[in-house]
Amino acid sequence: MPVSVPVNPYVLDMEYAVRGPIPQRAAVLQREGRTTIPCNIGNPQALGQKPLTFLRQVLALMEEPGRLDREKKISRLCASSHEVAEQMREEDIIPEYVLDYVADMYENWPTGMGAYTESKGPLFIREAIARFIDARDGISTASGVPADPESIFLTSGASEGVRFILEMLITDSSDGIMIPIPQYPLYSATIVKCGGTQINYYPDEDDDWSLDRSMLDEALAEAKKKKVNVRAIVVINPGNPTGAVLDAKSGREVVSFARENGLAIIADEVYQENLYGADWVSFAKLIGEDDIALFSLHSISKGFYGECGHRGGYLEVRNPPAVENAETGFMDVLLKQASVRLNSNTAGQVLTYVMVNPPPEGSPVYAQFAAEREAILTELYEKAVMIREAFDKMEGVESFGRIGALYHFPRLNVLPKGTGDYEYCMALLEETGIVTVNGAGFGQKPGTNHLRIAFLPPKEMIEAMLPDWIAFHNTYVTG
Amino acid sequence: MPVSVPVNPYVLDMEYAVRGPIPQRAAVLQREGRTTIPCNIGNPQALGQKPLTFLRQVLALMEEPGRLDREKKISRLCASSHEVAEQMREEDIIPEYVLDYVADMYENWPTGMGAYTESKGPLFIREAIARFIDARDGISTASGVPADPESIFLTSGASEGVRFILEMLITDSSDGIMIPIPQYPLYSATIVKCGGTQINYYPDEDDDWSLDRSMLDEALAEAKKKKVNVRAIVVINPGNPTGAVLDAKSGREVVSFARENGLAIIADEVYQENLYGADWVSFAKLIGEDDIALFSLHSISKGFYGECGHRGGYLEVRNPPAVENAETGFMDVLLKQASVRLNSNTAGQVLTYVMVNPPPEGSPVYAQFAAEREAILTELYEKAVMIREAFDKMEGVESFGRIGALYHFPRLNVLPKGTGDYEYCMALLEETGIVTVNGAGFGQKPGTNHLRIAFLPPKEMIEAMLPDWIAFHNTYVTG
Numbered sequence: 008m009p010v011s012v013p014v015n016p017y018v019l020d021m022e023y024a025v026r027g028p029i030p031q032r033a034a035v036l037q038r039e040g041r042t043t044i045p046c047n048i049g050n051p052q053a054l055g056q057k058p059l060t061f062l063r064q065v066l067a068l069m070e071e072p073g074r075l076d077r078e079k080k081i082s083r084l085c086a087s088s089h090e091v092a093e094q095m096r097e098e099d100i101i102p103e104y105v106l107d108y109v110a111d112m113y114e115n116w117p118t119g120m121g122a123y124t125e126s127k128g129p130l131f132i133r134e135a136i137a138r139f140i141d142a143r144d145g146i147s148t149a150s151g152v153p154a155d156p157e158s159i160f161l162t163s164g165a166s167e168g169v170r171f172i173l174e175m176l177i178t179d180s181s182d183g184i185m186i187p188i189p190q191y192p193l194y195s196a197t198i199v200k201c202g203g204t205q206i207n208y209y210p211d212e213d214d215d216w217s218l219d220r221s222m223l224d225e226a227l228a229e230a231k232k233k234k235v236n237v238r239a240i241v242v243i244n245p246g247n248p249t250g251a252v253l254d255a256k257s258g259r260e261v262v263s264f265a266r267e268n269g270l271a272i273i274a275d276e277v278y279q280e281n282l283y284g285a286d287w288v289s290f291a292k293l294i295g296e297d298d299i300a301l302f303s304l305h306s307i308s309k310g311f312y313g314e315c316g317h318r319g320g321y322l323e324v325r326n327p328p329a330v331e332n333a334e335t336g337f338m339d340v341l342l343k344q345a346s347v348r349l350n351s352n353t354a355g356q357v358l359t360y361v362m363v364n365p366p367p368e369g370s371p372v373y374a375q376f377a378a379e380r381e382a383i384l385t386e387l388y389e390k391a392v393m394i395r396e397a398f399d400k401m402e403g404v405e406s407f408g409r410i411g412a413l414y415h416f417p418r419l420n421v422l423p424k425g426t427g428d429y430e431y432c433m434a435l436l437e438e439t440g441i442v443t444v445n446g447a448g449f450g451q452k453p454g455t456n457h458l459r460i461a462f463l464p465p466k467e468m469i470e471a472m473l474p475d476w477i478a479f480h481n482t483y484v485t486g
Numbered sequence: 487m488p489v490s491v492p493v494n495p496y497v498l499d500m501e502y503a504v505r506g507p508i509p510q511r512a513a514v515l516q517r518e519g520r521t522t523i524p525c526n527i528g529n530p531q532a533l534g535q536k537p538l539t540f541l542r543q544v545l546a547l548m549e550e551p552g553r554l555d556r557e558k559k560i561s562r563l564c565a566s567s568h569e570v571a572e573q574m575r576e577e578d579i580i581p582e583y584v585l586d587y588v589a590d591m592y593e594n595w596p597t598g599m600g601a602y603t604e605s606k607g608p609l610f611i612r613e614a615i616a617r618f619i620d621a622r623d624g625i626s627t628a629s630g631v632p633a634d635p636e637s638i639f640l641t642s643g644a645s646e647g648v649r650f651i652l653e654m655l656i657t658d659s660s661d662g663i664m665i666p667i668p669q670y671p672l673y674s675a676t677i678v679k680c681g682g683t684q685i686n687y688y689p690d691e692d693d694d695w696s697l698d699r700s701m702l703d704e705a706l707a708e709a710k711k712k713k714v715n716v717r718a719i720v721v722i723n724p725g726n727p728t729g730a731v732l733d734a735k736s737g738r739e740v741v742s743f744a745r746e747n748g749l750a751i752i753a754d755e756v757y758q759e760n761l762y763g764a765d766w767v768s769f770a771k772l773i774g775e776d777d778i779a780l781f782s783l784h785s786i787s788k789g790f791y792g793e794c795g796h797r798g799g800y801l802e803v804r805n806p807p808a809v810e811n812a813e814t815g816f817m818d819v820l821l822k823q824a825s826v827r828l829n830s831n832t833a834g835q836v837l838t839y840v841m842v843n844p845p846p847e848g849s850p851v852y853a854q855f856a857a858e859r860e861a862i863l864t865e866l867y868e869k870a871v872m873i874r875e876a877f878d879k880m881e882g883v884e885s886f887g888r889i890g891a892l893y894h895f896p897r898l899n900v901l902p903k904g905t906g907d908y909e910y911c912m913a914l915l916e917e918t919g920i921v922t923v924n925g926a927g928f929g930q931k932p933g934t935n936h937l938r939i940a941f942l943p944p945k946e947m948i949e950a951m952l953p954d955w956i957a958f959h960n961t962y963v964t965g
Contacts, residue, residue, distance in 0.1 A: 010748045011808035012717065012779075014819055015657045015680075019812055023825045052600035058551070067550035070833075071542050077578045081560065088569055095563075099556045121531035123794045163642060163797070166827050174679070178494045196826050200653070201494075238491065271491075300491075315602045316832035318642070329490035333498055340493055346502045347675050348645050353795035354549075354833035 021196040022448075029432050033442040044472050046460045047442040049247075049413040051313030054463045056383060059312060061376050062361050064101055068109040069120055069357050075106055075113070082106075104371045112360070120353040126345040128161025128321075132360045136321055139363035143279075144292040152296055158324040158338065161359060163351045164315075165277045165304040166193055168322030171344045172273060172302050175337075176238045177203035183235035184273075185226055187218075189416060189449035189457065191247045191275070206230045206237055209452055210257075212418065215408045216249050218242075218257035223264040239271040239302075240264070242290065245278040248449045248459035249416045250391075251408025252285040258293045271300035271328065277320070278412035280310030283388040285409040291325060301325040307358045309413065311383040319355025319362075390462040390469050391415065397473040401480040413463060416446070419456040421484045428456035434483060439475045500675040501927075508911050512921040522919040523951050525939045528726075528892040530792030533942045535862060538791060540855050541840050543580055547588040548599055548836050554585055554592070561585075583850045591839070599832040605824040607640025607800075611839045615800055618842035622758075623771040631775055637803040637817065640830045640838060643794075644756050644783040645672055647801030650823045651752060651781050654816075655717045656682035662714035663752075664705055668895060668928035668936065670726040670754070685709045685716055688931055689736075691897065694887045695728050697721075697736035702743040718750040718781075719743070721769065724757040727928045727938035728895045729870075730887025731764040737772045750779035750807065756799070757891035759789030762867040764888040770804060780804040786837045788892065790862040798834025798841075869941040869948050870894065876952040880959040892942060895925070898935040900963045907935035913962060918954045 033043045045054065052058060068074055078101045084091045085100055113119070115131035127133060137154035140146070146153050162168040176182065177198065183206040186194045198205045208226035210216040223240070230237050242261055244253040265272050274290035294301055306320035327337035350356075366372045391410050398404040403421030419428055428445035435441050435458075446457030462469070512522045524533065531537060547553055557580045563570045564579055592598070594610035606612060616633035619625070625632050641647040655661065656677065662685040665673045677684045687705035689695040702719070709716050721740055723732040744751050753769035773780055785799035806816035829835075845851045870889050877883040882900030898907055907924035914920050914937075925936030941948070 011810045012655070012750075012816075013657055013661075013810045014654050014812065014816065018654050018823065019809070019814065019819055021822055021826065023822055048602065050602045053597040053602065056600075058598075058600045063550050067546040067553070070549060071546035072537070073577075074546070077574075080573060080578065084570060084573055088567075090567055091563060091570060094559060095556075098552075099559065118532040119537075119795075121535075121537045121793045121795050123527065123529045123532065163831060164828065170827075175493050175497050176491070178492055182492075193826060200826075314600045316598075316600050316829060318827075318829070318831040330498070331490045331492045333493065335498065337491075337493065340498055343500055343502055344497065347500065347672060347679075348649075348797075349643065350795060350797070352642060352797040352831040352834055355831055 017200045017202050021199050023192050023196050027444070027448055029436060029444060030442060032433065033436055036436070036440070041440060043436070043440040043442050044464055044468055045442045046462070046464060047444050049309060049461050049463065050315050051413075051463050052315065055465050056313050056463070058314065059376065059379050061105065061366060061372055062312060062314070062358060064105050065109055065112070065361055066354060066357050068101070068105070069112060070354070072119060075110055078106055102372050104366065112357075120357070124350040124353060124356065126342060126350055127159065128351060128356050130156060132161060132356055133157070133159040135360055135364045136323070140289075140291060140323065144289055151292075152325070154291070154323060158327070160322045160341065160345055161351045161356050162320050162322050163318040163355060164308055165275065165306040165320045167351065168302070168304050168320065169193060169273070169275070170197055171322065171341060173197045173201050173203070174344065175340060176271070177201040180204050181234060181236055183230050183237040185223070185230075185237055185240040185270070187241065187243060187246070189248050189446060189451050190241070191243060192449065194241055195450065204230075204233075204235045206235060207450065208240075210249070212407050212452070216246060216251035217254060218260050220260050220264055223260065227268060237268070237270060239273050241273045241275065243275040245281060245287070245411030246408070247275075247278065247412055248414050248444070249408055250410060250412040250414035252282060252287055252411035255286075255288045255293070258288060258290065262290075262293050262297065262299065265299050266297060271302060274301060274303040276303055277306040277309045279305065281384075281387070281412050283384065283391070283410050285411055287411070291323065294325065298326045300328045307355065307362050310362070311380045312358065312362055313383075314358050317355045317358055318352060319359045321359060386466060387413065387462060390466055393469055393473065394460060394462055397477055400477045402484050404480070413461050414459050415462065416457050416459050419458065422456055423484065423486060428458055431456065431483065432458050435476065435479060438479045439472065441472055441476055496679045496681050500678050502671050502675050506923070506927055508915060508923060509921060511912065512915055515915070515919070520919060522915070522921050523943055523947055524921045525941070525943060526921040526923050528788060528940050528942065529794050530892075530942050531794065534944050535792050535942070537793065538855065538858050540584065540845060540851055541791060541793070541837060543584050544588055544591070544840055545833060545836050547580070547584070548591060549833070551598060554589060557585055581851050583845065587845075591836075599836070603829040603832060603835065605821060605829055606638065607830060607835050609635060611640060611835055612636075612638040614839055614843045615802070619768075619770060619802065623768055630771075631804070633770070633802060637806070639801045639820065639824055640835050641799050641801050642797040642830045642834060643787055644754065644785040644799045646830065647781070647783050647799065648672060648752070648754070649676055650801065650820060652676045652680050652682070653823065654819060655750070656680040659683050660713060660715055662709050662716040664702070664709075664716055664719040664749075666720065666722060666725070668727050668925060668930050669720070670722060671928065673720055674929070683712075683714045685714060686929065687719075689728070691886050691931070695725060695730040696733060697739050699739050699743055702739065706747060716747070716749060718752050720752045720754065722754040724760060724766070724890030725887070726754070726757065726891055727893050727923070728887055729889060729891040729893035731761060731766055731890035734765075734767045734772070737767060737769065741769075741772050741776065741778065744778050745776060750781060753780060753782040755782055756785040756788045758784065760863075760866070760891050762863065762870070762889050764890055766890070770802065773804065777805045779807045786834065786841050789841070790859045791837065791841055792862075793837050796834045796837055797831060798838045800838060865945060866892065866941060869945055872948055872952065873939060873941055876956055879956045881963050883959070892940050893938050894941065895936050895938050898937065901935055902963065902965060907937055910935065910962065911937050914955070914958060917958045918951060920951055920955055
């Protein structure tokens with residue numbers, strides 16, 4: 008008989024709703040042969056989104072050393088032989104631009120994909136990330152604080168970067184991390200696991216999830232009353248689960264709040280390409296020359312790349328704080344964190360490199376790259392709008408914020424007495440097959456009910472499901 | 487001014503020698519233009535080992551959907567056109583067997599590399615791992631306990647699996663983990679980070695690093711004296727840093743010890759293919775029908791694959807214990823651990839699949855696959871033997887154990903008065919450019935001195951360095 012053993016209570020207490028009871032029930036229904044419509048997770052390629060051609064050509068060529076010469080030979084054969092050219096379509100030829108791009112990567116990366124890299128990731132990739140950040144934020148040699156490649160860590164998705172930082176900042180339950188409610192459960196789960204205290208702040212839903220000093224000050228005062236030392240504030244922009252793009256004014260409120268209270272900012276900016284026309288400003292730009300400690304995260308999983316499975320991303324650090332009572336610097340400790348897992352996976356590193364160094368306008372493959380990108384973003388936005396319009400036909404359903412990320416987080420103002428969003432989402436699943444995650448999984452203002460829906464399934468599927476949902480809803484809430 | 491902040495003392499106290507001061511000094515010398523010979527880390531492809539052709543062809547084809555049809559077309563062109571066949575060499579054609587192998591993977595994996603997978607990894611890969619374990623251990627339907635795909639987790643290298651388990655088993659400093667001294671610093675670092683207590687046991691170096699009950703009982707008694715509850719015993723087989731292959735008798739001693747004391751076994755078996763003819767037996771086989779909790783780890787980083795950078799591997803669990811005072815099962819908590827990081831990277835998953843499902847004897851690509859494998863393993867062994875022979879020419883250097891893994895861990899019996907292995911390794915680096923890691927980085931019996939050398943650099947490089955080392959040594963120790 009195996010004995011029963013104690014398990015770390017922090018690990019035991021972690022919750023992770025995105026893979027929780029509703030998706031689990033959906034999996035059971037699927038096995039029983041029911042058709043379900045998975046709107047519960049931001050996993051684009053699981054729902055038919057195709058990977059970008061350029062991205063994967065580069066990755067595949069990096070994985071197969073020696074293929075560069077072979078592909079050049081095939082290109083020459085196509086050019087010289089009528090017979091070959093007749094058989095091979097244009098998309099069967101790897102463009103010379105791609106071969107050169109990869110040849111350049113091999114130059115910069117002689118040990119290749121199979122060797123451990125520096126714990127931070129290869130320097131040339133970190134340099135490319137720094138250039139990407141500066142270009143994005145309009146930093147020039149004349150103005151602004153440029154990104155430093157030595158302060159950039161390649162990570163396995165954004166989750167790993169969050170873990171590194173929280174593991175360092177939290178020493179015990181007297182350390183608090185401020186997180187927006189609703190939030191992505193990675194934060195609550197990691198705080199619980201590290202033994203810290205989650206301090207909630209409540210963006211103003213009715214004002215498009217905006218932020219102001221009063222709500223931040225209020226949360227901090229609450230924490231102080233409980234003798235909790237707040238160490239950092241997490242901002243997710245565009246939001247998850249809200250999908251809302253934060254306005255610059257809200258961002259500036261966070262910066263002044265962090266400055267005055269000596270807090271670090273953890274800026275989860277993984278949806279920075281999912282803007283659909285809304286203007287967005289990074290926290291690196293917002294803090295400018297301020298010396299606030301900033302940890303910002305980006306990922307290949309979202310945007311129009313949608314390379315979730317590959318687990319790639321980066322963590323950029325600005326103004327790392329000094330470490331109390333220690334001779335080691337903050338960045339040295341962070342490097343030790345990264346060293347224990349040796350390096351982030353090299354395939355994720357390659358995809359991160361392409362993300363920050365895409366083919367420029369005017370390059371021969373740009374037209375195809377841009378067309379693929381636009382097709383993905385345009386369709387996402389169309390689906391987002393369709394779903395929002397459907398909410399208008401559902402009694403008591405309201406959705407706020409400028410559309411961003413991959414999600415809506417509508418508020419359910421009318422529900423049958425004694426029931427909450429969990430019952431609603433479960434009934435929605437049973438009746439229509441639509442898989443969502445209920446608001447409680449992300450946290451919400453007490454007394455409110457929500458759900459998160461990812462607008463990722465194919466358009467036809469969404470078109471077909473919306474009338475069913477509207478009908479279900481209007482019956483359910485009055486039933 | 488950034489304020490100074492407290493950092494989690496466990497994270498601050500972690501040490502990770504493999505990327506510590508000696509390799510860091512080597513990096514400085516390299517930047518100054520010195521040639522160094524990196525024997526400090528088991529990173530084969532950084533030292534010229536080529537990735538296996540089959541492995542990378544499969545991975546590249548998986549990364550580039552649509553290339554299957556294109557490659558078939560190219561094969562047909564080669565077969566039908568004299569002109570094409572003349573230009574394309576045999577290695578330019580992807581064998582039909584590889585295309586079929588990949589087509590089969592696509593069938594099993596319709597969402598592909600870019601989508602999140604199940605947190606444990608795709609089921610068909612876990613099934614293949616289970617078959618691999620059963621075949622390796624001679625488990626049939628008639629005898630033995632077969633591996634269960636549901637108890638297998640794909641991980642980002644073995645390190646991640648170790649982290650999951652230690653984070654669960656360690657609740658505070660009263661929880662101890664027994665680790666062999668010397669050990670791989672992943673264990674000491676992770677135990678420190680989790681706030682647990684490291685309990686050392688000392689394999690018998692002079693008896694080829696063998697284990698017996700008395701040394702294990704002694705370590706446990708020491709722990710009990712300190713009021714430490716030992717939760718698990720770590721065994722690394724073949725050893726790192728010792729390189730020694732454990733004999734079955736030693737393994738059985740561990741099993742009886744774990745059984746009688748209700749301990750889990752954490753079996754780090756990542757070097758299970760680096761045996762060079764020595765017989766080896768897995769802990770899954772050793773425990774047999776016993777109900778001891780077993781966590782065993784394997785990786786794509788070692789063996790003859792050497793795919794360190796890709797971060798792939800798996801954790802297999804047997805006889806998970808019940809969780810004290812909780813309704814959740816141990817496996818559910820482990821699944822939650824895996825869920826928070828969503829999934830291990832898909833490229834590492836593909837390489838793990840190929841590792842456990844290589845082309846079988848008789849398949850058309852087997853000859854090439856086997857030849858590449860043998861070339862790597864044969865050369866590794868030759869280099870290992872060359873280095874051992876050199877030790878015989880160095881005063882007071884002794885090395886024990888049946889050769890396995892990628893390392894020797896010789897004992898330095900004679901050193902200048904008042905100096906230890908750190909000074910020795912630093913002097914060796916400065917004088918000869920040879921980069922090693924000193925014994926203290928792994929832990930060693932008090933009063934002894936060692937170093938770890940990875941026998942990975944190219945043969946010519948080792949041949950050239952050994953006389954220098956012998957000369958350095960014999961001058962240094964008498965000097």
